[in-house]
Amino acid sequence: MAKTVAATPAGRPVAGKAGSAVSTKTGGAAKPSNRTVRAAERRAAIIAAGLDEFTARGFAATRLDDVARRAGVAKGTIYLHFKDKEALFQELVRTALVPVIGNLMAAPAAGGSVRDVLERFAGTFVREVAETKRGDIVRLIMAEGARFPSLADFYFREVVSRGLAGMRKLIEYGIARGEIRNARLADFPQIVVAPAMVAVMWQGLFGRHAPLDAMAMLKVHLDLIFGERSVS
Amino acid sequence: MAKTVAATPAGRPVAGKAGSAVSTKTGGAAKPSNRTVRAAERRAAIIAAGLDEFTARGFAATRLDDVARRAGVAKGTIYLHFKDKEALFQELVRTALVPVIGNLMAAPAAGGSVRDVLERFAGTFVREVAETKRGDIVRLIMAEGARFPSLADFYFREVVSRGLAGMRKLIEYGIARGEIRNARLADFPQIVVAPAMVAVMWQGLFGRHAPLDAMAMLKVHLDLIFGERSVS
Amino acid sequence: MAKTVAATPAGRPVAGKAGSAVSTKTGGAAKPSNRTVRAAERRAAIIAAGLDEFTARGFAATRLDDVARRAGVAKGTIYLHFKDKEALFQELVRTALVPVIGNLMAAPAAGGSVRDVLERFAGTFVREVAETKRGDIVRLIMAEGARFPSLADFYFREVVSRGLAGMRKLIEYGIARGEIRNARLADFPQIVVAPAMVAVMWQGLFGRHAPLDAMAMLKVHLDLIFGERSVS
Amino acid sequence: MAKTVAATPAGRPVAGKAGSAVSTKTGGAAKPSNRTVRAAERRAAIIAAGLDEFTARGFAATRLDDVARRAGVAKGTIYLHFKDKEALFQELVRTALVPVIGNLMAAPAAGGSVRDVLERFAGTFVREVAETKRGDIVRLIMAEGARFPSLADFYFREVVSRGLAGMRKLIEYGIARGEIRNARLADFPQIVVAPAMVAVMWQGLFGRHAPLDAMAMLKVHLDLIFGERSVS
DNA sequence: GATGAATGAGAATTCATTCAT
DNA sequence: AATGAATGAATTCTCATTCAT
Numbered sequence: 001m002a003k004t005v006a007a008t009p010a011g012r013p014v015a016g017k018a019g020s021a022v023s024t025k026t027g028g029a030a031k032p033s034n035r036t037v038r039a040a041e042r043r044a045a046i047i048a049a050g051l052d053e054f055t056a057r058g059f060a061a062t063r064l065d066d067v068a069r070r071a072g073v074a075k076g077t078i079y080l081h082f083k084d085k086e087a088l089f090q091e092l093v094r095t096a097l098v099p100v101i102g103n104l105m106a107a108p109a110a111g112g113s114v115r116d117v118l119e120r121f122a123g124t125f126v127r128e129v130a131e132t133k134r135g136d137i138v139r140l141i142m143a144e145g146a147r148f149p150s151l152a153d154f155y156f157r158e159v160v161s162r163g164l165a166g167m168r169k170l171i172e173y174g175i176a177r178g179e180i181r182n183a184r185l186a187d188f189p190q191i192v193v194a195p196a197m198v199a200v201m202w203q204g205l206f207g208r209h210a211p212l213d214a215m216a217m218l219k220v221h222l223d224l225i226f227g228e229r230s231v232s
Numbered sequence: 233m234a235k236t237v238a239a240t241p242a243g244r245p246v247a248g249k250a251g252s253a254v255s256t257k258t259g260g261a262a263k264p265s266n267r268t269v270r271a272a273e274r275r276a277a278i279i280a281a282g283l284d285e286f287t288a289r290g291f292a293a294t295r296l297d298d299v300a301r302r303a304g305v306a307k308g309t310i311y312l313h314f315k316d317k318e319a320l321f322q323e324l325v326r327t328a329l330v331p332v333i334g335n336l337m338a339a340p341a342a343g344g345s346v347r348d349v350l351e352r353f354a355g356t357f358v359r360e361v362a363e364t365k366r367g368d369i370v371r372l373i374m375a376e377g378a379r380f381p382s383l384a385d386f387y388f389r390e391v392v393s394r395g396l397a398g399m400r401k402l403i404e405y406g407i408a409r410g411e412i413r414n415a416r417l418a419d420f421p422q423i424v425v426a427p428a429m430v431a432v433m434w435q436g437l438f439g440r441h442a443p444l445d446a447m448a449m450l451k452v453h454l455d456l457i458f459g460e461r462s463v464s
Numbered sequence: 465m466a467k468t469v470a471a472t473p474a475g476r477p478v479a480g481k482a483g484s485a486v487s488t489k490t491g492g493a494a495k496p497s498n499r500t501v502r503a504a505e506r507r508a509a510i511i512a513a514g515l516d517e518f519t520a521r522g523f524a525a526t527r528l529d530d531v532a533r534r535a536g537v538a539k540g541t542i543y544l545h546f547k548d549k550e551a552l553f554q555e556l557v558r559t560a561l562v563p564v565i566g567n568l569m570a571a572p573a574a575g576g577s578v579r580d581v582l583e584r585f586a587g588t589f590v591r592e593v594a595e596t597k598r599g600d601i602v603r604l605i606m607a608e609g610a611r612f613p614s615l616a617d618f619y620f621r622e623v624v625s626r627g628l629a630g631m632r633k634l635i636e637y638g639i640a641r642g643e644i645r646n647a648r649l650a651d652f653p654q655i656v657v658a659p660a661m662v663a664v665m666w667q668g669l670f671g672r673h674a675p676l677d678a679m680a681m682l683k684v685h686l687d688l689i690f691g692e693r694s695v696s
Numbered sequence: 697m698a699k700t701v702a703a704t705p706a707g708r709p710v711a712g713k714a715g716s717a718v719s720t721k722t723g724g725a726a727k728p729s730n731r732t733v734r735a736a737e738r739r740a741a742i743i744a745a746g747l748d749e750f751t752a753r754g755f756a757a758t759r760l761d762d763v764a765r766r767a768g769v770a771k772g773t774i775y776l777h778f779k780d781k782e783a784l785f786q787e788l789v790r791t792a793l794v795p796v797i798g799n800l801m802a803a804p805a806a807g808g809s810v811r812d813v814l815e816r817f818a819g820t821f822v823r824e825v826a827e828t829k830r831g832d833i834v835r836l837i838m839a840e841g842a843r844f845p846s847l848a849d850f851y852f853r854e855v856v857s858r859g860l861a862g863m864r865k866l867i868e869y870g871i872a873r874g875e876i877r878n879a880r881l882a883d884f885p886q887i888v889v890a891p892a893m894v895a896v897m898w899q900g901l902f903g904r905h906a907p908l909d910a911m912a913m914l915k916v917h918l919d920l921i922f923g924e925r926s927v928s
Numbered sequence: 929g930a931t932g933a934a935t936g937a938g939a940a941t942t943c944a945t946t947c948a949t
Numbered sequence: 950a951a952t953g954a955a956t957g958a959a960t961t962c963t964c965a966t967t968c969a970t
Binding site: 056057058059060061139141142143144145146147149152153155156160161181182184185187188190191193194195197198199201202204205206208209210212216217220221223224225228 | 289290291292293371373374375376377378379381384385387388392393413414416417419420422423425426427429430431433434436437438440441442444448449452453455456457460
Binding site: 497498499527528529539540542543548549 | 959960961962963964969970
């Protein structure tokens with residue numbers, strides 16, 4: 001699974017507290033006070049730290065003490081930003097989901113054949129989700145969703161149902177274009193996504209011992225749907 | 233204060249399900265003593281109760297107090313049978329996995345076309361796993377596997393790798409018979425299983441609000457693999 | 465920390481509960497198992513310790529840690545007997561009130577003139593309440609009653625209204641006998657009790673610096689009600 | 697006692713700062729600067745808010761956060777005026793006590809018979825103390841006095857001993873005039889005050905469920921002391 | 929073997945107090 | 950002077966584990 005350490009994924013402030021342009025009373029345009037900025041940074045640091053901890057240990061086993069330490073803030077500070085552990089957890093997952101949603105919506109934009117779209121989509125997914133920390137979020141939802149119905153609902157509403165709806169449209173278009181033969185596939189867009197989901201779970205559970213070439217798998221799966229490509 | 237009850241309401245059967253008289257160490261042909269039988273029953277009751285609790289709440293959030301109450305034994309009794317909470321959890325999952333493995337191995341036994349085998353397999357899976365408590369076990373492993381590497385390993389070794397190996401053979405046989413066109417499918421037997429896995433997760437997370445006709449989905453998926461059936 | 469010590473304040477009978485003849489599996493006569501007895505003792509110790517702490521610091525400022533230490537039990541043990549701090553507090557006060565009620569009911573039993581009855585009552589009150597720990601309970605209720613309506617209600621129901629009803633009867637009897645001239649006194653039995661209450665509060669607040677001869681005061685008050693005695 | 701007033705002394709915007717140029721320390725007969733006035737207002741607001749909160753919840757359970765909110769100032773501002781929570785509490789009670797003392801001293805001033813003086817006094821007490829927020833202060837001292845010896849001392853010195861001294865003089869005067877027969881009453885002026893104290897406690901504890909006609913009670917009590925009036 | 933009372937380390941949460949802005 | 954975000958000590962409550970009966 002890797003954990004990826006604590007690290008600062010691309011300029012994340014984490015325990016920042018330090019530098020960030022100090023400018024005390026710059027006149028001019030809208031200026032969130034330094035304090036406001038700091039507070040926002042702290043909040044972000046808490047969320048980032050929480051994400052690491054929650055994905056690593058699950059909700060119940062995560063200690064806010066550890067989250068605070070990792071975020072570089074005092075325990076009490078967490079409660080300045082979040083009502084309690086559960087509120088932190090839920091806001092965290094929702095926040096973390098936004099980029100996933102963004103990605104999902106962006107990918108199909110480009111034109112070309114449906115197969116091309118899906119292949120590009122698979123590539124993006126493998127690169128940006130399955131092999132990164134974002135995959136942890138998906139796994140986290142899988143793991144805790146049953147215990148947090150409101151979270152599962154949110155995930156369903158914002159990610160799953162939208163994603164499947166988009167996928168269905170794509171499938172219908174593929175059927176109309178004659179790319180996809182089996183018309184019933186439109187009833188179960190889950191089928192198209194299933195191997196991707198399995199890839200995510202696989203990386204989390206068995207990746208260490210039995211790495212999986214997710215991209216290759218997804219291509220074979222697309223061959224199943226569209227028929228084999230003449231040139232691989 | 234009173235505390236509720238605790239007491240053992242007359243041999244509560246609980247989730248009985250386990251093989252009752254297992255006789256732990258009786259040598260020879262001697263029938264198990266009363267004591268031994270009792271002990272085995274208790275152990276089984278604890279395992280059954282634990283399964284319910286762990287699948288409902290996850291490892292960390294499960295209280296041994298609740299497990300004991302549900303099993304109709306005293307809290308201390310659990311420690312007579314299991315070293316600690318984690319040992320209970322791991323043995324539990326392993327025990328619960330055995331019938332799943334059994335089922336998996338049994339299904340393909342029967343002959344016929346590969347498609348028939350897989351269809352029968354899908355039916356069994358939906359009926360016996362996805363829609364029953366056994367699905368909870370799979371979800372439990374998905375949820376806690378990352379926190380219990382040895383469990384994930386066990387699951388991989390006993391279920392996943394064996395299952396996939398069997399599936400691969402089946403695929404190869406299907407390819408040899410000409411039922412399956414795409415030869416590369418044998419490299420990724422996960423693809424065949426993926427929709428079934430997704431179905432299990434779906435039931436656990438969204439089943440309540442958005443039920444999924446798992447069997448129908450699996451059939452469409454088989455159509456993808458084998459080509460559509462003339463008669464639906 | 466002040467206050468007395470820990471130890472079992474002189475064979476206090478405390479929270480019965482024990483006796484109740486449960487007999488676990490003993491044939492013959494009822495004999496609470498050692499364990500049951502121990503548990504009851506512990507419960508009693510917690511109540512006694514809690515009483516000391518709560519009267520010394522008030523509800524909010526009392527630490528359960530201190531109660532546990534004083535009772536000679538572990539923190540967790542308190543929660544074996546009481547749901548939470550508030551439950552302990554309320555049960556405690558109720559338990560502590562029982563002997564007060566007992567005393568109140570017992571005193572008037574003896575015959576003689578109403579004045580004699582009241583004088584005896586005053587003596588008992590001063591000796592057994594005002595100058596002992598029982599006075600602390602009354603003060604505790606005065607102090608916390610506003611924050612614990614259910615407690616004030618209980619106190620009103622069990623002590624105040626009963627006590628005043630008894631007092632009223634006594635007054636009416638005194639009026640009938642011609643001992644008491646002012647018939648309206650029966651409308652406000654509180655008047656008879658007021659100096660006793662003041663004495664209790666006085667001891668708690670100013671007793672250290674300005675001791676009050678409560679008995680002498682109560683006698684003067686009785687003179688007011690009954691007319692001065694020829695012989696003091 | 698819920699939120700009630702909230703005080704918010706109009707000038708909520710706070711930010712003061714504005715009148716920057718206003719000389720800070722103009723010598724001579726200069727009227728208090730804006731700043732000084734503001735500060736005094738703030739201090740008063742904090743005291744008023746604190747009084748509400750402390751009487752409603754007691755010392756330990758009162759949160760300075762709530763006091764600040766109710767006073768319309770920031771939490772830190774409290775520390776500009778008071779060393780800490782306890783200092784606020786003590787100054788608060790002392791401040792609140794002043795009018796009570798004033799009243800007490802003023803009432804007996806008017807002439808007439810001692811009975812008239814006391815009756816007028818009773819009226820004032822019931823109207824101005826027992827039935828108003830001032831009664832809360834008395835109750836607060838009863839409740840917290842044991843935990844704040846210096847407060848109890850202050851209360852004793854400033855209110856109780858003075859009040860009782862005045863009462864004693866009045867009693868002696870009544871004895872000299874022949875209005876009061878029992879000469880020993882002068883030894884225990886507490887007796888005269890006792891029902892008034894009981895009335896205050898009663899309102900706080902049982903007033904809601906069992907209202908007490910305090911004035912009527914006090915009159916009956918005066919009848920006890922002075923003999924019944926021919927005309928009621 | 930069974931029991932369940934007792935333990936105490938551990939975790940969440942609160943809130944008086946401080947201090948940079 | 951005023952603010953309010955940040956702190957962290959203190960407190961309540963939980964629960965895995967032990968052990969005398």
